Amino acid sequence: MIKPDNPVTLPTQAPTGPHFSIPLRFRDRRRVTILLTLMVLSVITLSTLPLMMPTDFKLSEAVVSFLENIKIMFLQPSLTNTSFMSLLIALGQSILLAFLTTLIGSVIAFFFALASTRRLAPTALILGIQSFMAVIRAIPTVLWVLIYSVVFGLGANAAVIGITFHSVAYLTKVYADSMDELSPDIIDTMQAMGLKKGAIIRQAVIPYLIPSYLSWTFIRFEINFADAIAVGAAAGAGGIGYQLFMSSSFYFNFHEVGVMVYLIMAFAIVLEVISYRLRMMTNSH
Amino acid sequence: MNSDIQQVTTFFNKKRFRLTVLILILGMAYVGASFGLGFQTQSLLGVQDGMIWLLKNFVPNATSNGYWSEILQQLYRTFLVAVTSTTCAAVVSLFLAILGAKTLTVSKALSWLIRGFSSLMRNIPIVAWAMILLFSFKQNDLTGFLALFFMTLGFLTRAFMETIEDFGTEKIQALQATGATYLQVIFQGLLPEVAVALLTWVLYMIENNVRDATLVGLLTGTGIGFIFNLYFKSLRYGAAGLVVLSVIILVVTVELISNLVGRLLA
DSSP: OOOOSSOOOOOOOOOOSOOOOOOSSOOSHHHHHHHHHHHHHHHHHHHHHHHHSOSSOOHHHHHHHHHHHHHHHHHSOOOSSSOHHHHHHHHHHHHHHHHHHHHHHHHHHHHHHHTTOTTTSOHHHHHHHHHHHHHHHHSOHHHHHHHHHHHHOTTHHHHHHHHHHHHHHHHHHHHHHHHHTSOHHHHHHHHHTTOOHHHHIIIIIHHHHHHHHHHHHHHHHHHHHHHHHHHHHHSOOOHHHHHHHHHHHTSOOHHHHHHHHHHHHHHHHHHHHHHHHHHHHHHHO | OHHHHHHHHHHHHHHHHHHHHHHHHHHHHHHHHHHHHTOOGGGGGGHHHHHHHHHHHSSOOTGGGGGHHHHHHHHHHHHHHHHHHHHHHHHHHHHHHHHHOTTTOSOHHHHHHHHHHHHHHHHSOHHHHHHHHHHHHOSSHHHHHHHHHHHHHHHHHHHHHHHHHHTOHHHHHHHHHTTOOHHHIIIIIIHHHHHHHHHHHHHHHHHHHHHHHHHHHHHHTOHHHHHHHHHHHTTOHHHHHHHHHHHHHHHHHHHHHHHHHHHHHO
16 A cells, blocks of 8 residues: 555635535424333333233133124124114113213303303413313213212213213313414404403304314214213113123123124214214315 | 394394204203103202212221222223223224325225224224123233223224325325335335324323223223222222222323323424
8 A cells, every 4th residue: 555655635625604404303302202202102012011911811712712702793693682673772872861961061061161261261260170170081981970870879860960071071171272272363352342251252252163162062972972882881871881781791692792783883983974074064164 | 324233133133043943952852862861950950969979988088098009009000001002003003094094005995994994993882892802801901901902993093094194195296206115205204294193192092091991991890990890889988989089190190291292292
């Protein structure tokens, strides 16, 4: 290797002016948060999964019997203990339960939302209502129904009150959130015109928010339908959920479970199609 | 001038009329529904009775303090089941959503197949999932995990698919025009862009699943739902109150954490 005696160094001119560099990766707060969250989630998951498998457990047998039951459910649905008519009535009861709780819940929640929106209410009231609602929301619906079935006795009253509780807490939050999105200009203008709060609510807040109310209330109706079934099963509150519970854990009749699941699914899919249409309508406006 | 006033009055009259009709219809629906269910409206006035009963009986007493260790252990297990089932379902549904999203899919048939599958998964009531699984997998955490997993799989697949479809075809086509392969489009173009939205969905589902895990536990006899049922039905209300309190603390904590992460992501 021949080396030059005195290597010539060419002074490289540093470019003058502002120095631009194109960041290839975003090392910002968002990226760090995503990575950290994913890491925490995967650590929890990977450390829990091996513990999930119970000791002395034959997984393959369980899977085979599970698939067998699924096959019975979906391919050979039939009724033995109940008639189709009584199942339809039970489904109707669950739907009525969902409807009634959504109706009561949305009316009550509307007033709570008015009292907990930044636009119209004082801060102390907002904080009070919102933390109260957060606590109610934190208790699962089934527990509410169980608690109220001790007070009122098992039946429709306990189921309606229990599901309504959760609906009110949920709807208050989403209604208040959509009221907060209302531009303050409208309310300020109307206040400047000398209108009272009642008139502002009736003429500005309500007309402006009807679409988002409708879609949130409909979403809640879907949730309440699912809850009505769960409550029927877990708290014995009647409806198709109760029938489902009876035939799957007392009679072990999966043919019957299949019929019920088909009925419930049919109604749920109808609801989904309606909500899809509603969303398309509000999106196109 | 006179006609202006007339117009205004007709406007308000029309509005009032429509409102009256709406209230009448809803009122009739309310009466019909409560009659059909056997719901007595006056029990709405009894709501405070329940609250008072709750405060009287559910206040943890000295004897119920001995239950803390068991409750905390079950609470921890329930939390782990909820998080694990959500994460596992998220991984699978991301895969399904990428295959099924209309903007990315390889074939229309596959897209419809995945759509149908996710609709099936989320519309089978969780009660049915829990019951069928309980029969084969018996009374253990795995049953609860699987019930939540199937339910979440259905929800997240739809949510992820919609998020990916909102991403639009233009950006995908632009990337393809630069010569990017299918995998490059997904990993370099799509995922970084939609990561925040997807993660928000996952956090929401974890919140939801912590609550649903209680229900599933009640049905399958595991976790916090089971011990609530046990204490409640054996009239140990003080201990049941502790369970409710611990569920409230867990759910509110998860909600606060997920709000914090959401704010950091925004």
